[in-house]
Every structure is written in structure tokens, then in C-alpha cells.
Amino acid sequence: MEKTKNKVVAPRYFSGSLMLMLGVLGFYLGGLWVWLGTAAFICLVVLDVSLPRDEQLHDVRATGLQHFVLYCQLPLIVMLWLMFADMLSTSSGSVLEIMGGIFSLSFLTALGGLPPAHELMHRHGTLDRFYCTLYLTVFLLPMNDLGHVKGHHLKVATSEDSDTPRRGESVYTFAFRSLWGQMKDSIEIEKGRLKKTKTSFWSPQSRFFQSVILMSTWLIIWFSIAGIQALPLYILTMIIFYLVLGGFNYTQHYGLIRVIGEPIETRHSWNQLKPLSRALSFEISNHSEHHLKPTRFYTDLQPYPEAPQLPSIALCFICAFVPPIWEAKIVKPQLAIWDEKMANEAEKKLAEEANIKAGWV
Numbered sequence: 001m002e003k004t005k006n007k008v009v010a011p012r013y014f015s016g017s018l019m020l021m022l023g024v025l026g027f028y029l030g031g032l033w034v035w036l037g038t039a040a041f042i043c044l045v046v047l048d049v050s051l052p053r054d055e056q057l058h059d060v061r062a063t064g065l066q067h068f069v070l071y072c073q074l075p076l077i078v079m080l081w082l083m084f085a086d087m088l089s090t091s092s093g094s095v096l097e098i099m100g101g102i103f104s105l106s107f108l109t110a111l112g113g114l115p116p117a118h119e120l121m122h123r124h125g126t127l128d129r130f131y132c133t134l135y136l137t138v139f140l141l142p143m144n145d146l147g148h149v150k151g152h153h154l155k156v157a158t159s160e161d162s163d164t165p166r167r168g169e170s171v172y173t174f175a176f177r178s179l180w181g182q183m184k185d186s187i188e189i190e191k192g193r194l195k196k197t198k199t200s201f202w203s204p205q206s207r208f209f210q211s212v213i214l215m216s217t218w219l220i221i222w223f224s225i226a227g228i229q230a231l232p233l234y235i236l237t238m239i240i241f242y243l244v245l246g247g248f249n250y251t252q253h254y255g256l257i258r259v260i261g262e263p264i265e266t267r268h269s270w271n272q273l274k275p276l277s278r279a280l281s282f283e284i285s286n287h288s289e290h291h292l293k294p295t296r297f298y299t300d301l302q303p304y305p306e307a308p309q310l311p312s313i314a315l316c317f318i319c320a321f322v323p324p325i326w327e328a329k330i331v332k333p334q335l336a337i338w339d340e341k342m343a344n345e346a347e348k349k350l351a352e353e354a355n356i357k358a359g360w361v
Contacts, residue, residue: 011065012058012279013065013066013069013279013282014065014069015276015279015280016069016073016111016112016115016116016279016280017069017072017073017076017112019037019040019041019044019108019111019112019280020037020073020076020077020080020108020112021076022036022037022040023036023037023040023076023080023104023105023108024076024079024080024083026104027080027083027084027087027101027104028083030087030097031097032096032097032100034087034093034097034100034101034104035100035103035104036104037080037103037104037105037107037108038100038103038104038107040108041107041108041111041314044276044280044314045312045314045315045317045318047276048274048275048276048277048312048313048314048315049274049311049312049314049315051274051275051276052275053273053274053305054273054274054275054278054303055273055303055305056303057302057303058299060299066298066299069116070116070119070120070128070131070282071116071131073112073113073116074113074116074131074134074135074138076112077108077109077112077113077135077138078138080104080105080108080109081105081109081138081222082221082222082225084101084102084105084226084237085222085223085225085226085230086225086226087101088226088227088230088233089225089226089227089230091229098233102233102236102237102240103240105237105241106237106240106241106243106244107244109138109139109241109244110241110244110245110247110248111248111280113135113138113139114245114248115280115281115282115284116135116282117132117135117136117139117145118148118282118284119282119284119298120132120135121145121148121149122149122294122295123295124295129145132145133145133210133214134214137211137214137215137218138218139241139245140215140238141179141182141183142207142210142211142214142215143183143186143187143190143207143208143211144182144183144186145186146185146186146189146190146207147181147182147183147184147185147186147189148163148182149294150185150189151163151182151185151186151189152182152185153291153294155260156253156258156264156268156269156291157253157256157257157258157264157268157269158257158258158259158260159260160260161253162177162178162180162181162182162184162185163178163181163182163249163252163253164253164254164256165178165250165253165254165255166255166354166357166358167254167255167335167351167354167355167357167358167360168327168354168357168358168359168360169358170323171243171246171247171250171320171321171323171326172243172321174246174249174250175242175243175245175246175247175249175250176242176246178246178249179242179245179246186207187208190206190207190208194206222234247317247320247321248313248317250317250320251270251272251310251313251316251317251320252269252270252287253268253269253270253287254270254331255331255335255338255354256268256269256270256308256335256338257343257347257350257351257354258347259346259347259350262346264291264292265292266288266289266292266304266306266307267288267307267308267338267342267343268288268291269287269288269290269291269307269308270287270307270308270309270310270334271285271286271287271288271303271304271305271307271308271309271310272285272287272309272310272311272312272313272316273285273286273303273305273309274311274312274313276312276314277312277313277314278303280313281313282298283298283299283301284298285313286301286302286303286304288304288307288308289301289302289304308334308337308338308342309334310330310331310334311330316330327360332360335351338351339351339352339355
């Protein structure tokens with residue numbers, strides 16, 4: 001695919017930073033303004049759905065900003081969490097205000113943190129990988145880059161992959177099954193590395209040890225502000241956050257099938273080629289090529305309009321939490337096309353079995 005002649009400069013990718021700044025402003029103003037982050041997400045859904053598809057490979061001018069933006073969203077996310085801790089420490093917020101804080105924090109942390117963390121975990125630079133770990137520490141998942149890069153990318157769309165939702169599987173079960181699967185894969189991968197190098201579990205070179213230090217530091221900082229009495233609300237926030245995080249992952253490979261050991265092709269990932277979907281996700285909505293070339297920089301990913309397509313990431317996220325709408329209106333019609341026109345013979349057979357198991361036939 002040829003690049004468009006239009007120059008698209010890096011500020012297009014600062015839309016996530018802008019959304020995070022709106023969230024910070026909401027917490028600063030206090031009161032019901034804490035819902036501002038949630039409102040920004042709702043506006044994003046409406047805008048992204050209304051915009052036409054964007055199937056162009058943009059020519060991004062190399063200003064350095066497209067690298068910098070991957071780093072600048074973490075301080076905003078940390079600021080949001082610390083402002084939320086301060087809000088809880090005063091015990092002056094109403095139930096409506098606290099819920100607004102929880103939902104805004106969950107949406108903004110997932111949408112503002114997952115895409116840059118994902119981009120950085122596929123880099124080879126030490127600083128990039130460490131910065132990714134800092135993002136993941138806020139998620140309490142500092143090792144999960146291992147399970148993603150060395151697990152999901154090898155197993156994608158197969159029955160072995162915990163990050164590929166099965167047909168008929170609810171987002172409510174997938175979010176936590178995927179989380180547990182990625183954690184197990186990450187631990188097994190690190191155990192294998194330590195065994196090969198004869199390194200102690202508690203060595204400073206161990207990712208286990210580093211993860212304990214990072215998470216302990218983060219939790220001590222947060223609870224020193226919020227107070228231990230905020231523990232129930234912290235747990236509730238993390239549960240909602242993991243649902244939101246799982247919701248965005250849910251749409252990337254839902255129901256797609258690959259025979260174990262067969263090559264990964266463009267048909268094994270969903271693309272979502274709306275302008276805001278692409279910008280906010282740092283082009284991860286061009287998911288088909290990402291799985292073909294995982295280390296390719298996000299601005300160079302080709303859209304592949306001929307690959308399996310779903311609507312806006314934001315719209316799919318909302319619909320995923322209403323399973324009848326998600327299945328009937330969004331994904332089943334697209335999977336029917338995939339089964340008929342894109343699957344090979346072995347995949348067609350597995351798809352038929354999956355449809356029966358899901359109760360779709």
C-alpha cells in the first residue's frame with residue numbers, strides 16, 4: 001500500500017494525552033467534575049463512530065514527538081492515581097463522586113496506558129522496556145510483557161492462547177481468564193530463563209524480585225496518601241480497571257481461529273480502522289500487520305483493509321459489555337464472513353466446532 005501524500009505530524013497521537021489531561025483537570029476541580037474523564041471517553045465513542053474509516057498509511061514527519069508521546073502519558077496516569085488517593089484520604093467525597101473517580105481512573109488508565117506500554121514492550125532498548133515496566137507496575141502487572149511478547153505472539157488465535165477470546169465467551173469471564181493466563185505464562189517464561197542462567201529467584205537480576213520491589217514501592221506511595229482505610233475502594237478500582245483492560249483486549253482476536261503450528265497470517269487478527277481508534281491506540285488497531293511484524297514502529301504499520309474488520313475500538317468496547325448486542329450486531333456477522341471467505345479448510349472445521357460449542361448453531 002502506498003503512503004498518502006498528506007503529511008500527518010505526530011500531534012495526531014497526542015489525543016490520548018489530551019484525554020488524560022482532561023481527567024487530571026476533572027480531579028483538580030473536584031466534586032462531580034471527576035466524571036470528566038468518563039465523559040471524555042463517551043465523547044470519544046460518539047466521535048469515532050461518526051468518522052469515516054481511515055485506510056491510509058500516513059507519512060508521519062519524523063520530529064521525535066512520535067517517540068516522546070509514548071513516555072509522556074505515564075506521568076499523567078500517575079498523577080491521576082495520586083489525585084484519586086488524595087481524594088479518598090479526605091473522606092469528603094460523595095458516593096457519586098467516588099464512583100466517578102473510579103470509572104474515570106479505570107477508563108483513562110487503560111486507554112491512556114495500555115497502548116504506549118504495548119508499543120514499548122516490543123522495543124529492544126533497555127530504557128523503553130523499563131519504561132514499559134513502569135506502566136505495567138501501575139497495573140500491578142510488571143512482568144506481563146513476557147507473557148504477551150513470548151506467549152501471546154506465538155500462540156495467537158489458537159486454543160493455547162489465553163488472550164484470544166473463544167466464541168460465545170463473555171468479556172466478564174475473558175478479562176480475568178486472560179489476566180490469569182498472561183500472569184502464568186510470564187512466570188513460567190521467567191522461571192525458564194532463571195533456570196538456564198542458574199540465577200536465584202530473589203536475585204536482583206530476577207524479574208520476580210524486581211516486580212516485588214516495584215509494586216511494593218508503588219503501593220507504599222499510594223497508600224501513604226490514601227490511607228489503609230482506602231483498601232476496599234482500591235480493590236474495587238482494580239477490579240473495574242481489569243474489566244476495562246480486558247474489554248479492550250477482547251476485541252483484538254475474538255473468535256478467530258488458527259491451527260496450532262500453522263503460520264500467523266493477516267486473517268488471524270481484527271483491524272479497526274477508525275481515525276481516533278488508530279491515533280489513541282498508537283496504530284495497534286492495525287492489528288493484522290502488528291502480528292506479522294511485532295517490532296515494527298507503530299507509525300509504519302500498514303492498515304490492511306482486506307484483513308478482518310470490526311468497527312471503532314471504542315464502540316466495540318461498549319458493545320462487548322452487552323453480550324447480546326456484541327454477538328448479534330457486531331461480531332457474529334463478521335465471523336460468518338471470516339468462516340466462509342477467509343478460513344482455510346482446517347480452520348473451517350474448528351470454526352464449526354466452536355460455533356456448536358458456543359450454542360450459535
